Amino acid sequence: MIELTPVSVTLPDSKVPTKDMVRDIVATFLTKDWPSVDPDSLTTSYHATFSNGHCQVERPKPITGIPTEPLKVFIKFHKETGVDIEVLKHLVPSKQEEARLCYEYGRSGLGAKVYGFFKTRDGTLGRVDEFLDARNMEPEDVENAEIRADVARGLAIFHAMETSLAKKAAEPFYEAVMRGLKKYYKMDKLKALGKEGGVNVDNLVDFDFATRLKKVVDKLKSLGGKVGWCIHDVQYMNVLVKNDPKQGESKIVLIDFEFVMHNYRAFDIGGHFMQKMFKWFDEESKIVNCRRYTEEEKEHFCEEYARQWNKLTGDSDTGDHVFVESEYGYMLAITFDIHNMLCFMAEEDDKDPLNLLGLNKLFDEFVNQYARLGLDVT
The missing domain is CATH 3.90.1200.10 (Aminoglycoside phosphotransferase (APH), C-terminal lobe)
Incomplete structure (x- = not known):
């Protein structure tokens, strides 16, 4: 079962995370390799729509040894701004329900694995997902x-x-x-x-x-x-x-x-x-x-x-x-x-x-x- 996990990150007003923030978010869920990654070594790409932001993150391949955790992940940020479709609010899934559905879909082998569902100190909700080569x-x-x-x-x-x-x-x-x-x-x-x-x-x-x-x-x-x-x-x-x-x-x-x-x-x-x-x-x-x-x-x-x-x-x-x-x-x-x-x-x-x-x-x-x-x- 996917649970909401607080992360020790406060996003700026722009909601665009720094590399340090990205590393800390991912390392909350991928705890073997990612905590020791140098943030400056990360390759990140942030994009935003009116309702969400998402970030592709890649760490360097280790010089020696075989990585035990993925080198590349996908982070989705749920923005508070955007148009609220008021008449559907009582029908659409909550962000936690959506995360749970994505988790179940990913476990079936049909979709991306969900590594974690998080909430930043500023209240932003998001997910860390498997990066799909697609x-x-x-x-x-x-x-x-x-x-x-x-x-x-x-x-x-x-x-x-x-x-x-x-x-x-x-x-x-x-x-x-x-x-x-x-x-x-x-x-x-x-x-x-x-x-x-x-x-x-x-x-x-x-x-x-x-x-x-x-x-x-x-x-x-x-x-x-x-x-x-x-x-x-x-x-x-x-x-x-x-x-x-x-x-x-x-x-x-x-x-x-x-x-x-x-x-x-x-x-x-x-x-x-x-x-x-x-x-x-x-x-x-x-x-x-x-x-x-x-x-x-x-x-x-x-x-x-x-x-x-x-x-x-x-x-x-x-x-x-x-x-x-x-x-x-x-x-x-x-x-x-x-x-x-x-x-x-x-x-x-x-x-x-x-x-x-x-x-x-x-x-x-x-x-x-x-x-x-x-x-x-x-």
């Missing part, structure tokens, strides 16, 4: 059948995983998201921000997502949609592709479990298909310049997923049934992203034209999918 997945990667199959199996394994987290019904999640969408419905501030950013989002803001989301959820429920532990944030940067996987080992690793909740598995599957069109951290365009998932690729993905799901659960789902679920999950994932982006706009006065163009792309995808499945006339 890169972020690119949209084009899923055009490779082997990688696509590994992602399908990886999601099925995660969805069916037994964890110590308490299972909650999916309904409160959608009630919360619909409540948030109603808040932003026809909000003049959002329209004004769009105009200031040079991108008209009036049609999106005036679109009643909440009512339509309820219809999608009701339809999925009527189809007997299966539930499991969903990641929710399935953008491709949250899938790592191993640089040198062992024979027979999965080529991918799933990461970032801040939004893990029990939900319809279709959310992650449809969301994976949808996210092939976006790169949310790209500085030139949030919309990728490559082809979308083909029907044949989706069918292959769903067959691989169903095979793995059945193996773990004893169910007899078909790839066709998983595919049908994913068609509705596609819209579940879109509305979640739209909700979160509108929240960010409203709270941070965001008018970045690249974000706004991405938002309109999500809107178009929802409208087209909703019409294609005939939900606009039922």
